[in-house]
Amino acid sequence: MIAQRVKGFERETPITITVNGQPVPAFAGESIAAVLMAAGFRALRCAEASGSPRGFYCGMGMCFDCLVTIDGVPNQRSCMAEARNGCVVEVRTE
Amino acid sequence: MTEIAVIGAGPAGVSAAVAAAGAGAKVTLIEEVARPGGQYYKQPAASLHPHPRSVPHSLADNLQHGRELIAGLKHPNIDLRCNTLVWNITPDRALDLYGPKGAERLQAKKVIVAAGAYERIVPFSGWTLPGVTTVGAAQLMLKGQGVLIGQKILIAGTGPLLQLAAVQLLEAGAEVAAIVELQSQVGFFANASKLFGQWGKIGQGMANQKRLMEGGVPIKYGYAAARALGSNQVEGAVIAKVDSAGRPVSGSEETIVVDTICINFGFTPATELTRLAGCEQRFDPNFASFATVTNPDFETSVRGIFAVGEVRGIGGVEAALLEGQIAGAVAARQLGYQADGQDVRKEWQKARASVESLGAMFAVKPGLFESIPDEVLVCRCEEVTAGALRSAARSGATTLNSLKAWNRCGMGRCQGRTCGPAAAQIIAAEIGSNPESAGTFTARIPIKPVPMSVVGAVEEARPTGTAMEDHVGYGKAVVR
Numbered sequence: 161m162i163a164q165r166v167k168g169f170e171r172e173t174p175i176t177i178t179v180n181g182q183p184v185p186a187f188a189g190e191s192i193a194a195v196l197m198a199a200g201f202r203a204l205r206c207a208e209a210s211g212s213p214r215g216f217y218c219g220m221g222m223c224f225d226c227l228v229t230i231d232g233v234p235n236q237r238s239c240m241a242e243a244r245n246g247c248v249v250e251v252r253t254e
Numbered sequence: 255m256t257e258i259a260v261i262g263a264g265p266a267g268v269s270a271a272v273a274a275a276g277a278g279a280k281v282t283l284i285e286e287v288a289r290p291g292g293q294y295y296k297q298p299a300a301s302l303h304p305h306p307r308s309v310p311h312s313l314a315d316n317l318q319h320g321r322e323l324i325a326g327l328k329h330p331n332i333d334l335r336c337n338t339l340v341w342n343i344t345p346d347r348a349l350d351l352y353g354p355k356g357a358e359r360l361q362a363k364k365v366i367v368a369a370g371a372y373e374r375i376v377p378f379s380g381w382t383l384p385g386v387t388t389v390g391a392a393q394l395m396l397k398g399q400g401v402l403i404g405q406k407i408l409i410a411g412t413g414p415l416l417q418l419a420a421v422q423l424l425e426a427g428a429e430v431a432a433i434v435e436l437q438s439q440v441g442f443f444a445n446a447s448k449l450f451g452q453w454g455k456i457g458q459g460m461a462n463q464k465r466l467m468e469g470g471v472p473i474k475y476g477y478a479a480a481r482a483l484g485s486n487q488v489e490g491a492v493i494a495k496v497d498s499a500g501r502p503v504s505g506s507e508e509t510i511v512v513d514t515i516c517i518n519f520g521f522t523p524a525t526e527l528t529r530l531a532g533c534e535q536r537f538d539p540n541f542a543s544f545a546t547v548t549n550p551d552f553e554t555s556v557r558g559i560f561a562v563g564e565v566r567g568i569g570g571v572e573a574a575l576l577e578g579q580i581a582g583a584v585a586a587r588q589l590g591y592q593a594d595g596q597d598v599r600k601e602w603q604k605a606r607a608s609v610e611s612l613g614a615m616f617a618v619k620p621g622l623f624e625s626i627p628d629e630v631l632v633c634r635c636e637e638v639t640a641g642a643l644r645s646a647a648r649s650g651a652t653t654l655n656s657l658k659a660w661n662r663c664g665m666g667r668c669q670g671r672t673c674g675p676a677a678a679q680i681i682a683a684e685i686g687s688n689p690e691s692a693g694t695f696t697a698r699i700p701i702k703p704v705p706m707s708v709v710g711a712v713e714e715a716r717p718t719g720t721a722m723e724d725h726v727g728y729g730k731a732v733v734r
Contacts, residue, residue: 162385162404162513166426168308169400172301189299194399202384202487209637213486215384216403217634219391220293221286222372224667224703225382225634235703239391242288242299253486 163197175245186243193219193226193238196251203253204228204238213253256282256333258585259349259362261340261527264292266563266574267368268323273582274366275331277593281582282333282360284340284351290327292370293390294571295320296398304400310425312418313397323575341700341708343367343531345556352704357711364558364585367528367546368578371521371564372671374543376411376622377632377640379481381517385488389419389518402428404514408491410434410479411518413616414446417462419516420471430471431512434493436500436519437616439475445616478622480507482515491515500619519618521568522675528565529697531556537690538567542617543675544694552581560585572605623679632680633673635666640680647681653693654678667703670695 165171173188177195186195193216196204203213204226217225221240229250230236238249260271263285271283283290291297297320298304306314327334338353349360373388380386385404389411392403406429409416420430435442446459466473476495480502483490495506522543525535533554534547545567552560560581563574576598583593626632628641638661643651646660654674657663663677664670670677678692700709 163395164402164405164427166309166396166400166402168305168310168426169298170303170305171400172303187302189301190399190401194395194401197395197403198401204384207382207634207637212382213384214382214634215487216395217387217391218373218672219387219394221702222668222671223634227667239394240287 161198161200162202163200165198175243177243177246178248180249180251188243188245190243191239192228192230192236192241192243192247192249195243196228196238196249201251204251206253255361256280257362257589258282258364258366258582259284259347259360260366260368260582261343261349262286262292262368262370262563263290263327263334263336264368264370264563264574265294265323265571266370266578267292267366268327269575269578270366270368270560270562270582270585271332271578272326272329273579273593273595274586275329275582276595277583277586278331278591279586279589280331280333282335282362283327284338284349285334285336286339288336290324290334290336291320293394295323296394297321297324298398298400302400310422312422312425316397339702339704340527341702341704343527343559345532345559347558350699352700352708357708363589364560365531366560366562366578366581366585367554367565368562368574369524369527369565371523371568374519374522374618374675375517375672376478376519376618377626377630377673377676378479379627379630380484380488381482381515382631382634383482383484383488384486385484385513386482386515386517389415389516392423392514392516393419396422396426402426403516404512405429406431406512407514407516408432408434408479408493408510408512409516410491410493411520412436412618413518413520414459415518415520417459417466417473419518421462421465424465424469424471430466430469431510432493433466433471433473434477434479435473435475436478436496436618436622437475438498442475478502479515479517483509488513488515496619496622498619500621500623501625520616521564523565523567524671525565525694526669526671526697526701528554528559528561529694530699530701531559533559533561535694539690540617541568542679542689551584552577553584568609569606570609573602573609576602576605618679620679620683623676624683626680632677633663633666633670635668635672636662636664638663638673643677643680644684647684652681652685652687652691654681654695655693657681658695664695669698669701
C-alpha cells in the first residue's frame, strides 16, 4: 500500500464498507477517500472525455476529481463523505 | 431569518461568530464540511483521537489551538450548521443552502463571508495522474484522517508552506524524496526573512530547515516539477532547473522515483460568493489574483455583506482571526448590540503587514507559465490543454469568460476554481497582457454542483423570476 494509517491516532470503532463488491476495513469518522486510499485505491474514476484516470487531488471539496458512487448515488466527493458501516462504494476506473 | 449569517467556520468565520454572539447577536454559522476549524485548523472526527504525545509535534500544536478556538462556538447565540453548502447569495442577503435537511433559504440581516482560499497551482505534464495532489490535501489527510498520503513524496512549488508540510509528513513517517522550490536559495532566504519579520517565525522556519536536514530531505532551490511519470498512477517525477525568468533549463532534468507528488504555489482567495453578490473585487498584483474589497470595518461594497480573512487577500491565520473578531463586533453593533471588546486593529495591522508582500516575494514568474507545454491539461474538468488556451487567446479570447465560448475552460464541476488563475496567466503570457485584464470567471449559481431538486425547491418558493435573475449581468433571455 502506498497510503498508510499513521500511528498516534486512536481509532475507536472499526467498521466495514463495501468497495466494488469487496469488504474493506475502515474506522468510524474516516472519509471515504481516506478509506479508499488506505486500501490501496488511487485511481477513483475516469475523466469523461479522455478516460484518463483521476484520483484524490484537492482534499477539500473544491476540485470534484475524487468522485465515486456511494450507496447508489453517483458523483459523490469521496473526500467530503464520511464512511458509515455497511455503505456501498463503487469505484469505476475502466 | 437570522441576524448574522457567517459563511465558513475556519479561523476568520469562527472568530467572527464568537465576537458577534458575545455582543448579543443571533448568529448562524454555516460550514460546508462536517466540523468547524477550516482547512487550517482541520479537526478529525470525534471517533479518531490523535494522541498529543504521539502525533508529530507540528500537528499536535495545531490541533490544540484549533480545539481552543472552536470551544468558543458553544454559545447559546450560535447556531452551527455543518455539512451545509451556501450555493447562492443575493445582494439583499438571501442565502440558499443545501444541507442535511435538504434545500433551505435563509434571510440574514448581515452576512460575513469567511470562505477562505484555494491552493494556487501551476499545471505540469502528468499532473492529473492519481498520486499528484495539492500540498494542502496531504496535510488534510494527515491532520483530519490520520492517513499518510504516500511513502515516497516529492513536494514542489514555492513558499514556506512546502518546508512545513515536509516536516509534518516526515515526522508522520513518510520519506520526503525532495522539496522542489521555485525560488533560488538566495531569493528564498531573502524573502523568508522579510516575510517572517518576527523572531518567532524565523525560529520556526530555522527549526523546519534543521529538521529537514536531519531527515536527509534535499531542498532543490531554483527547480520546478516538469513531469509526473506513470500511466495509471504516479511512479516518478522529472524535475528541472529553472532560469531567472522561471523557464526550465534544457538538459537539467533529473528523474526521481516517488509514489506521490504534492504541489502548492501559494493561495488564491475564494471569492465566488462575494462575486456572486456583486461585491467589488480588486486585482492584487502581489498574489496575481482578485480579492474582495472592503472598508476598514470589513464591509464590502454591498452594504450588509462583510468579507474577512483570505477572501480579502491572502493574509494568514493571525490576520484572519483578528478580522473575524473586528467584523463580528461591527456587524453586531450595526444591529444595535453593544460590542465592547478590546480594540485589536493595531495587532491586525501588524499581522497583515507581516504577510502583505508574501505573494510578491513568492510570485510565480511568468516564464513558468509560458513554458507549460501545449499538450498539458490546464482545465482538469473539461480537459482543455494549454495549447487550446493559447490558440483561443490568439484568436481573440483575451479574458477568462471569453475562453468558455472557445473551449469550455472553467465550465466543469469545479467551475474554474482550480484552473482559473493559471489559465489567466497562460492567456496573458500568450498575448502579452497581464492576468488582471483576463478578469475572473463570472460566478454562477449553484457555486458548487447540487441536485436539480435542490434548485427546484428554491425556485418554487420564489414569488417572481428565477434565482439567476437576482444577479446583475445574467441575461433573462438566457434563463427563460
